[in-house]
Structures are given as structure tokens and as C-alpha cells.
Amino acid sequence: LRVIDRAIQVHGGLGITEDTILSFYYRHERPSRIYDGADEVHKSSLAHRILKGYKQKPAHA
Numbered sequence: 001l002r003v004i005d006r007a008i009q010v011h012g013g014l015g016i017t018e019d020t021i022l023s024f025y026y027r028h029e030r031p032s033r034i035y036d037g038a039d040e041v042h043k044s045s046l047a048h049r050i051l052k053g054y055k056q057k058p059a060h061a
Contacts, residue, residue: 001029004022004025004026004029007022008022008026
């Protein structure tokens with residue numbers, strides 16, 4: 001998504017018009033940042049799931 005943002009900045013106002021393919025990518029990829037949630041949330045969730053498998057099991061007496 002950084003590439004799309006940068007390309008739009010380089011093209012200026014033309015970058016968000018229908019004259020370039022950039023507007024298509026911008027419209028379809030930009031909302032995914034909102035729908036999928038923040039990267040930090042995904043990282044935290046993944047780390048939690050991974051670490052859950054390493055929890056110390058109780059010792060048998």
C-alpha cells in the first residue's frame with residue numbers, strides 16, 4: 001500500500017483520476033487497512049496464538 005500511496009503522490013492530482021490505473025488500486029486497497037484492522041492488532045493476535053502453544057504444562061506429581 002505504501003507503493004500505491006507513493007505513486008499517487010508522484011502523479012499528483014492525476015493519480016486519483018480515472019485516467020490512471022492508480023485510482024483503481026487506491027479505491028480497492030486503501031479500505032483494506034480499515035476492514036482488516038491495524039497491523040499491530042494482527043501482530044498481537046498472531047503472537048498470542050503462537051505463544052499459546054508454548055505455555056508450560058503442569059508437572060505430574
